[in-house]
Amino acid sequence: MTHCLRVGVGGPVGSGKTALLKQLCLALREHYDIAVVTNDIYTREDADFLLKHDALESDRILGVETGGCPHTAIREDASMNLAAIDELQSRHPGLELVMVESGGDNLSATFSPELSDLTIYVIDVSAGDKIPRKGGPGITKSDLLIINKIDIAEQVHASLEVMERDARKMRGERPFVFANLYDGVGLETIVDFMLERGMLPERRPKHVGQAAGADAAPSA
Secondary structure, eight states: OOOOEEEEEEOSTTSSHHHHHHHHHHHHTTTSOEEEEEEESSOOHHHHHHHHTTSSOGGGEEEEEOSSOHHHHHTTOOHHHHHHHHHHHHHOTTOOEEEEEOOSOOTTOOOOTTTOSEEEEEEEGGGOTTHHHHOOHHHHTSSEEEEEOGGGTTTTTOOHHHHHHHHHHHHTTSOEEEOBTTTTBTHHHHHHHHHHHTTOOOOSOOOSSOOTTTTOOOBO
16 A cells, blocks of 8 residues: 555644644645544544535545543554554545644644654644743654644734744744634645645645735744
8 A cells, every 4th residue: 555645733622733634625635635534532523523614525534532542542552543544545545645633632742653754733822922932742843833823812912922932942943834724824834844845746726816824934
């Protein structure tokens, strides 16, 4: 079975992981053969959200019920997620990209290398501008860090300047992106990163007047 690109998407509960997956599916589904695996402890709520919003056809979304600590299912014992990927590849032999969303996790969660070729970690400003400097593998080691919900920064008294400074300090040369995923701000930059780092061919038509990611270019 041909290996397809596997992108792990992690982050705390409510940070915007599922919103990111929805936007990525809508942006990529016409140009690439893609699928999604979601992880929840006792429900398939995230998978149902994607189905409700017609992100992908139902046979391209699999919800995994981990039944316990969600960190284990993406790290120490990734067997359920690997089986889900195998199932999706059996359904769609030409699959090019599978995105695996972790259950809501803390800053110490990481993906097993056998499960993820690229990792994206999502945090948001509502948790406070101190989050980047708290560190943890999700903040410091992910291939791309997304700082989401920048549209409400002023309301929650979070300084984007402080978050940018601390993200640079904690991540070194690794990139990060400011985003408002609900409205698609920063999405184009995230997609470009995935395609380039994942070595997928560019098949999308040229975007005319695309401003969504223009002010959210990856920083390092």
